[in-house]
Amino acid sequence: MFEIVAKKQLGTNVWYMEVVAPLVAGKAMPGQFLIVRADEEGERIPLTVCDYDREKGIVTIVYATVGAETERMSRLNVGDRFADIVGPLGRPSDLVDLPIEELKKKKILFIAGGVGTAPVYNQLKWLHENGVEVDCIQGARTKDLLILEDEMKAVTKNLYFATDDGSYGIHGNVCVALQQLWDEGIRYDHCVVIGPVIMMKFACQLTKKLGIPTVVSMNTIMVDGTGMCGACRLLVGGEVKFCCVDGPEFDGWEVDFDQAMQRSRLYKTEEGRLMLKLKEGDTHHGGCGVCS
Amino acid sequence: MEVDVLKKVPVSEQDPKIRATNFDEVNLGYTKDEAVLEASRCLTCKNARCINGCPVNINIPAFIAKVKEGDVAGAYEVISQSSALPAVCGRVCPQETQCEAQCIRGIKGEAVSIGRLERFVADTAKEMGIKPSLPADMVKKNKKVAVIGAGPSGLTCAGDLAKMGYDVTIFEALHKAGGVLVYGIPEFRLPKEKVVAKEVENVKALGVNIVTDAVIGRALTIDDLFEKEGFSAVFVGSGAGLPRFMNIPGEQSLGVFSANEYLTRSNLMGAFSEDSRTPIMRAKKAVIVGGGNVAMDAARTAKRLGAEVHVVYRRSEAELPARVEEVHHAKEEGIIFDLLTNPVEIIADENSWVTGCKCIRMELGEPDASGRRSPVEVPGSEFLIECDAVIMSLGTSPNPLIKTTTSGLETNKRGGIIVNESEMTTREGVFAGGDAVTGAATVILAMGAGKSAAKGIDEYLSNKG
Numbered sequence: 001m002f003e004i005v006a007k008k009q010l011g012t013n014v015w016y017m018e019v020v021a022p023l024v025a026g027k028a029m030p031g032q033f034l035i036v037r038a039d040e041e042g043e044r045i046p047l048t049v050c051d052y053d054r055e056k057g058i059v060t061i062v063y064a065t066v067g068a069e070t071e072r073m074s075r076l077n078v079g080d081r082f083a084d085i086v087g088p089l090g091r092p093s094d095l096v097d098l099p100i101e102e103l104k105k106k107k108i109l110f111i112a113g114g115v116g117t118a119p120v121y122n123q124l125k126w127l128h129e130n131g132v133e134v135d136c137i138q139g140a141r142t143k144d145l146l147i148l149e150d151e152m153k154a155v156t157k158n159l160y161f162a163t164d165d166g167s168y169g170i171h172g173n174v175c176v177a178l179q180q181l182w183d184e185g186i187r188y189d190h191c192v193v194i195g196p197v198i199m200m201k202f203a204c205q206l207t208k209k210l211g212i213p214t215v216v217s218m219n220t221i222m223v224d225g226t227g228m229c230g231a232c233r234l235l236v237g238g239e240v241k242f243c244c245v246d247g248p249e250f251d252g253w254e255v256d257f258d259q260a261m262q263r264s265r266l267y268k269t270e271e272g273r274l275m276l277k278l279k280e281g282d283t284h285h286g287g288c289g290v291c292s
Numbered sequence: 293m294e295v296d297v298l299k300k301v302p303v304s305e306q307d308p309k310i311r312a313t314n315f316d317e318v319n320l321g322y323t324k325d326e327a328v329l330e331a332s333r334c335l336t337c338k339n340a341r342c343i344n345g346c347p348v349n350i351n352i353p354a355f356i357a358k359v360k361e362g363d364v365a366g367a368y369e370v371i372s373q374s375s376a377l378p379a380v381c382g383r384v385c386p387q388e389t390q391c392e393a394q395c396i397r398g399i400k401g402e403a404v405s406i407g408r409l410e411r412f413v414a415d416t417a418k419e420m421g422i423k424p425s426l427p428a429d430m431v432k433k434n435k436k437v438a439v440i441g442a443g444p445s446g447l448t449c450a451g452d453l454a455k456m457g458y459d460v461t462i463f464e465a466l467h468k469a470g471g472v473l474v475y476g477i478p479e480f481r482l483p484k485e486k487v488v489a490k491e492v493e494n495v496k497a498l499g500v501n502i503v504t505d506a507v508i509g510r511a512l513t514i515d516d517l518f519e520k521e522g523f524s525a526v527f528v529g530s531g532a533g534l535p536r537f538m539n540i541p542g543e544q545s546l547g548v549f550s551a552n553e554y555l556t557r558s559n560l561m562g563a564f565s566e567d568s569r570t571p572i573m574r575a576k577k578a579v580i581v582g583g584g585n586v587a588m589d590a591a592r593t594a595k596r597l598g599a600e601v602h603v604v605y606r607r608s609e610a611e612l613p614a615r616v617e618e619v620h621h622a623k624e625e626g627i628i629f630d631l632l633t634n635p636v637e638i639i640a641d642e643n644s645w646v647t648g649c650k651c652i653r654m655e656l657g658e659p660d661a662s663g664r665r666s667p668v669e670v671p672g673s674e675f676l677i678e679c680d681a682v683i684m685s686l687g688t689s690p691n692p693l694i695k696t697t698t699s700g701l702e703t704n705k706r707g708g709i710i711v712n713e714s715e716m717t718t719r720e721g722v723f724a725g726g727d728a729v730t731g732a733a734t735v736i737l738a739m740g741a742g743k744s745a746a747k748g749i750d751e752y753l754s755n756k757g
Contacts, residue, residue: 023511043570084467086505230535230550270571
């Protein structure tokens with residue numbers, strides 16, 4: 001179980017893996033996530049599902065190496081096995097419950113940022129396979145960080161790129177891009193934004209101004225991911241919600257993003273130390289004395 | 293050794309000052325001599341009331357008689373007929389309100405220490421390599437039963453069904469079997485490798501198959517288990533669910549945790565160890581809100597991780613829902629109890645890190661519907677406890693996962709699954725027990741429900757033919 005059958009590097013710190021996980025692949029729907037443990041001592045890490053193949057029992061994950069655990073995962077190779085993969089977790093996207101005819105009438109825009117492109121791809125592919133054509137703005141700091149470009153093109157009607165440094169597509173972030181499309185007279189009546197919290201926050205401010213109802217997918221701190229520990233709580237419309245069972249998708253106009261960003265910093269110090277320890281190996285305790 | 297028949301033979305414990313700094317087991321258990329001596333206090337009553345006090349009806353006088361004779365294997369066999377997890381129960385059951393509360397010895401003196409004797413038998417049997425075995429006259433039923441959740445109720449139900457000849461598979465959502473025994477109860481009360489893992493192995497030795505990383509309701513639904521996977525009956529022992537919070541200002545600040553999260557990090561993920569790759573906050577001063585056993589576990593864990601610990605509870609000591617022994621142990625370890633006190637706000641700095649917990653004094657008013665005197669705020673008595681962590685231990689509300697993905701499964705107004713006297717739910721062939729039915733309760737009550745459900749499932753499948 002959980003054998004890695006394909007591995008690719010998509011960007012400097014971004015990895016793509018296909019993994020044998022029949023229970024997850026059998027039921028996964030767009031919008032859901034899974035939890036992995038790299039090895040027997042590993043932390044439980046929630047990741048979005050990028051793709052699944054029900055027949056082969058394979059799921060695709062895409063992740064950035066942001067901490068020691070993802071760094072360890074990236075060091076696994078084809079033929080290696082994860083200790084655990086559990087899922088699918090969370091509720092499927094609300095879009096998949098709507099009648100296809102209704103979806104076809106909607107003018108839907110997806111906004112994908114960074115590795116948030118992976119879960120967006122999963123939704124776009126599902127819509128495409130069901131004959132629903134939608135647009136997408138894919139944003140990144142710079143061209144090299146844009147991932148899955150060909151795959152994304154294949155499942156969208158119009159795919160727009162936005163880079164902060166102007167190295168590809170529209171010069172500016174995803175909000176600049178959306179405003180530009182809007183100014184050109186392009187209209188949407190539903191928006192899905194997945195990416196860094198700060199991006200989702202500003203995208204939602206804009207869609208609210210433009211009056212486009214917006215759904216976001218939150219990636220909070222989690223432990224069990226099945227509705228037991230409460231680590232993933234966040235405020236939505238002033239109420240406490242649990243990302244793992246009430247989400248991960250929420251009404252983007254109602255999410256308290258500032259609070260979510262604050263909570264995501266909870267273990268940054270510990271994570272930073274673990275990353276240093278992993279990267280520096282035996283030379284780690286070399287004398288800075290900070291974490292002796 | 294002299295014995296005062298009115299008193300329990302004392303058991304050795306780690307010194308409080310030392311144990312407050314480590315995660316090794318507090319209670320060191322009886323030696324063989326101590327166990328035989330304690331066993332000799334049992335009057336072997338013909339009409340043994342202790343048996344009725346036990347939710348799984350262990351034949352207590354019979355096993356104690358074997359201990360008296362020094363026959364541990366025999367004693368283990370007696371216990372195994374009724375309990376799948378004796379090493380666990382000997383440690384975490386509230387014996388003082390169950391078997392030991394019924395003991396005749398308790399009228400004039402102290403009850404026989406049934407719990408410590410059970411633990412002695414289970415631990416010694418393990419050291420001797422004795423495993424529970426399937427009954428010699430067992431006939432294979434060739435029917436598959438699915439058990440959801442490898443916690444106390446699920447393991448018990450699965451073990452009993454296996455002994456009856458059913459082909460049993462447990463589906464566990466976490467990566468390790470044991471449920472609350474691995475994620476909830478700390479190492480210093482219930483060692484994971486030495487005790488829980490061995491008890492799980494014993495259940496597997498009866499032929500039970502355990503599939504970890506399998507979330508029923510998501511990866512497979514109960515319908516799938518019947519229609520696609522060929523199971524004839526299902527037992528739901530999915531445990532309690534989402535932690536409750538107080539809904540007071542500041543509760544989203546950094547440093548506010550549910551006891552479930554804090555304990556899961558420490559216990560399941562081993563974050564108490566410096567080597568762990570799962571982080572946990574090592575607080576300097578922690579406030580634990582609540583007075584149950586889970587609150588005691590969180591408090592004693594925080595203490596061991598280096599914090600000064602305050603337990604804040606809105607009623608008085610007499611109403612503390614935790615076992616007396618847990619409260620006693622916590623006090624010995626230097627945990628401070630701020631009773632008749634309730635948090636009203638959590639104070640944080642400009643970066644949202646907790647700096648204090650604003651509380652108000654309470655006094656007890658008239659008894660409420662539950663018979664407990666309900667606490668009322670004393671106006672103007674607010675004060676601040678400076679702290680960097682607040683751990684909420686206020687109980688849980690049921691996990692909605694199975695209910696929302698299973699048709700025909702009715703729940704009560706608190707979200708607990710409704711069952712009949714055979715533990716069958718409103719859906720035919722689906723049984724349930726433990727916290728998923730009762731809301732947060734004890735390990736042994738969950739085991740009792742698992743046992744009763746196994747009987748109910750056997751009757752149901754036998755009648756179905």
